[in-house]
Amino acid sequence: MLIALFPGDGIGPEIVDQAKRVLDALAIDGLTYEHGLVGGAAYKAVGHPLPPETLEIAKRADAILFGAVGDPDCDALERHLRPEQAILGLRKELGLFSNLRPAKVFPELAGESALKPEVAGAIDLLIVRETNGDVYFGEKGFRTTADGQREGYDVMSYNEGEVRRIAHAGFQAARARRGKLCSVDKANVLETSQLWRDVVIEVSADYPDVALSHMYVDNAAMQLVRNPGQFDVIVTGNLFGDILSDQASMCVGSIGMLASATLNGSGQGLYEPIHGSAPDIAGTGKANPLATVLSAAMLLRYSLGMADQADRIERAVAKALANGARSPDLGGTMNTVQMGDAVLAAL
Amino acid sequence: MLIALFPGDGIGPEIVDQAKRVLDALAIDGLTYEHGLVGGAAYKAVGHPLPPETLEIAKRADAILFGAVGDPDCDALERHLRPEQAILGLRKELGLFSNLRPAKVFPELAGESALKPEVAGAIDLLIVRETNGDVYFGEKGFRTTADGQREGYDVMSYNEGEVRRIAHAGFQAARARRGKLCSVDKANVLETSQLWRDVVIEVSADYPDVALSHMYVDNAAMQLVRNPGQFDVIVTGNLFGDILSDQASMCVGSIGMLASATLNGSGQGLYEPIHGSAPDIAGTGKANPLATVLSAAMLLRYSLGMADQADRIERAVAKALANGARSPDLGGTMNTVQMGDAVLAAL
Ligand SMILES: CC(C)[C@H](C(=O)O)[C@@H](O)C(=O)O
Ligand SMILES: CC(C)[C@H](C(=O)O)[C@@H](O)C(=O)O
Numbered sequence: 161m162l163i164a165l166f167p168g169d170g171i172g173p174e175i176v177d178q179a180k181r182v183l184d185a186l187a188i189d190g191l192t193y194e195h196g197l198v199g200g201a202a203y204k205a206v207g208h209p210l211p212p213e214t215l216e217i218a219k220r221a222d223a224i225l226f227g228a229v230g231d232p233d234c235d236a237l238e239r240h241l242r243p244e245q246a247i248l249g250l251r252k253e254l255g256l257f258s259n260l261r262p263a264k265v266f267p268e269l270a271g272e273s274a275l276k277p278e279v280a281g282a283i284d285l286l287i288v289r290e291t292n293g294d295v296y297f298g299e300k301g302f303r304t305t306a307d308g309q310r311e312g313y314d315v316m317s318y319n320e321g322e323v324r325r326i327a328h329a330g331f332q333a334a335r336a337r338r339g340k341l342c343s344v345d346k347a348n349v350l351e352t353s354q355l356w357r358d359v360v361i362e363v364s365a366d367y368p369d370v371a372l373s374h375m376y377v378d379n380a381a382m383q384l385v386r387n388p389g390q391f392d393v394i395v396t397g398n399l400f401g402d403i404l405s406d407q408a409s410m411c412v413g414s415i416g417m418l419a420s421a422t423l424n425g426s427g428q429g430l431y432e433p434i435h436g437s438a439p440d441i442a443g444t445g446k447a448n449p450l451a452t453v454l455s456a457a458m459l460l461r462y463s464l465g466m467a468d469q470a471d472r473i474e475r476a477v478a479k480a481l482a483n484g485a486r487s488p489d490l491g492g493t494m495n496t497v498q499m500g501d502a503v504l505a506a507l
Numbered sequence: 508m509l510i511a512l513f514p515g516d517g518i519g520p521e522i523v524d525q526a527k528r529v530l531d532a533l534a535i536d537g538l539t540y541e542h543g544l545v546g547g548a549a550y551k552a553v554g555h556p557l558p559p560e561t562l563e564i565a566k567r568a569d570a571i572l573f574g575a576v577g578d579p580d581c582d583a584l585e586r587h588l589r590p591e592q593a594i595l596g597l598r599k600e601l602g603l604f605s606n607l608r609p610a611k612v613f614p615e616l617a618g619e620s621a622l623k624p625e626v627a628g629a630i631d632l633l634i635v636r637e638t639n640g641d642v643y644f645g646e647k648g649f650r651t652t653a654d655g656q657r658e659g660y661d662v663m664s665y666n667e668g669e670v671r672r673i674a675h676a677g678f679q680a681a682r683a684r685r686g687k688l689c690s691v692d693k694a695n696v697l698e699t700s701q702l703w704r705d706v707v708i709e710v711s712a713d714y715p716d717v718a719l720s721h722m723y724v725d726n727a728a729m730q731l732v733r734n735p736g737q738f739d740v741i742v743t744g745n746l747f748g749d750i751l752s753d754q755a756s757m758c759v760g761s762i763g764m765l766a767s768a769t770l771n772g773s774g775q776g777l778y779e780p781i782h783g784s785a786p787d788i789a790g791t792g793k794a795n796p797l798a799t800v801l802s803a804a805m806l807l808r809y810s811l812g813m814a815d816q817a818d819r820i821e822r823a824v825a826k827a828l829a830n831g832a833r834s835p836d837l838g839g840t841m842n843t844v845q846m847g848d849a850v851l852a853a854l
Contacts, residue, residue: 239701275622298660312699315663317658382756382757385758403747
């Protein structure tokens with residue numbers, strides 16, 4: 161089975177290295193790896209953030225372990241050359257439409273959140289975000305208004321097939337957890353949301369065992385602060401999911417601990433930490449590799465069907481934390497490699 | 508000077524009553540009032556959430572004191588008949604494009620927030636939200652895709668004139684506060700945001716004394732949890748402003764305390780509490796009227812040019828709180844009228 165390693169920019173290479181060490185330590189038969197260039201690193205090397213060779217590796221791979229993209233040197237480039245296009249392009253080209261972002265507080269780290277410990281400690285939710293449609297991928301551009309003004313525009317849309325497949329992903333995730341699904345939209349203003357809500361309700365007929373609720377996105381942003389413990393699974397569109405999943409991560413506090421998966425319909429997936437490329441600390445050894453290690457666990461679980469091996473990694477991370485492993489973002493002094501060592505020791 | 512009183516649904520009438528008592532107590536010469544029906548109340552009485560008579564009063568008024576709209580009985584109506592259309596319609600018909608939402612913690616209430624008291628206590632920010640454009644008012648509807656699927660769509664757009672006037676509002680507000688303006692967009696994905704960012708930068712040339720920064724909306728949602736004290740003024744579009752301003756309100760904790768103003772270019776304004784119509788507690792006396800009382804203070808300040816009278820109300824509210832006035836949402840037992848009494852006693 162082929163795992164594509166796309167480290168990307170900033171701290172990307174350092175954290176992917178540690179995740180690779182953990183995968184190696186599991187000594188799983190038949191895993192092979194190929195490296196690919198993405199993001200600013202790819203632009204600087206070959207002039208494009210998602211070069212054809214990289215895309216070709218991605219298509220052949222069973223799963224992609226992704227570091228992070230984002231490089232201040234590339235800020236002034238045209239949009240289609242910026243590092244972010246690597247992640248948007250991979251999502252679209254591989255049909256990776258279902259972005260899963262679990263947010264849960266490790267008991268040892270409940271104090272890290274800006275939320276009161278009793279509020280943060282109750283967080284155990286999963287955001288299922290659609291990542292192939294919405295205002296991200298609609299027609300967009302600049303035009304001139306009738307009275308000669310510059311105008312920017314982007315078309316938001318969802319069709320029923322797009323909503324149906326992500327709704328199924330949401331219901332299935334809820335069924336495997338606590339059986340509660342909250343669909344987030346802005347149906348009081350947007351027709352895209354009205355279609356979304358209608359289709360989610362249609363799909364709910366297949367899941368009588370799941371309790372479905374609906375919430376407007378502004379209210380969801382409030383409830384994620386007031387009482388995030390009320391949520392089990394949240395399913396939402398690309399734009400609202402972008403905002404709410406980052407908000408939920410920060411509610412947990414330790415953003416260096418959070419992993420994500422983005423899946424298509426045939427088991428292929430892209431796995432990445434939810435934090436960014438952190439160019440300010442790249443090369444200093446301050447990066448916490450645990451979110452990437454936990455992303456590797458998700459990779460084993462979702463794309464390779466190796467739940468046992470995934471469990472082993474997750475238990476090792478929990479044990480390393482319990483043993484006191486702390487990188488600077490968690491208030492400690494251990495460097496990136498030492499954090500990797502701590503997980504290996506706990507394996 | 509004419510003040511339109513639009514109490515609306517749920518707790519709307521109860522809280523507007525108390526704000527009116529406070530205005531009366533100031534004994535300001537030359538104030539007149541007219542009542543208008545809005546929201547579900549208007550739909551039930553005359554078949555439309557924003558009847559022509561109400562709109563006509565609004566246009567003649569110097570300012571509108573608005574309660575809240577939202578009525579579960581109206582959930583199944585077609586969109587154009589739902590209570591929310593009253594507020595959207597007033598914003599559009601009167602050109603009320605600049606929605607100001609201050610979020611600040613009253614020291615006595617810092618413990619109410621789900622955030623740690625030291626994080627919540629540092630909040631003193633103002634969100635300036637555009638409310639006449641964006642995906643709210645673009646072309647929208649349902650269509651059929653080439654392969655016969657239902658699709659919902661909504662066009663997001665901003666032109667340079669729309670961005671320029673709200674940018675000026677943001678810079679001017681920042682100049683009158685701590686001189687920091689953060690413009691929030693999603694320019695890494697949206698052309699609407701790219702135009703927004705370009706125009707904000709152009710306008711910044713007129714405000715060399717204001718420190719301008721830019722932040723992506725997903726990061727802003729994180730920063731509002733992690734460290735909301737970093738913000739002075741945030742300027743953003745209609746959709747992002749809807750989400751972030753509700754999130755910021757909840758960071759403050761006591762949502763029953765937060766007022767808002769929405770202004771047009773000629774000093775007219777609509778003033779309302781940021782909380783909703785709370786149909787579950789309507790008629791029980793549990794509603795906290797202070798957000799509406801503080802909205803009346805904003806009305807005096809922004810539309811009637813009576814900063815001294817506004818200060819009097821704000822000081823009276825602070826004093827009432829210091830004296831221990833607490834409605835149920837603030838952990839107390841005082842009813843709506845008693846909360847009004849407490850402000851009158853402090854005046
Ligand atoms: C980098 C950016 C385009 C991307 C997005 O908005 O989807 C990121 O914020 C994310 O959430 O993965
Ligand atoms: C009721 C709704 C249409 C409205 C909005 O989205 O603008 C509300 O949420 C607000 O923020 O005033």
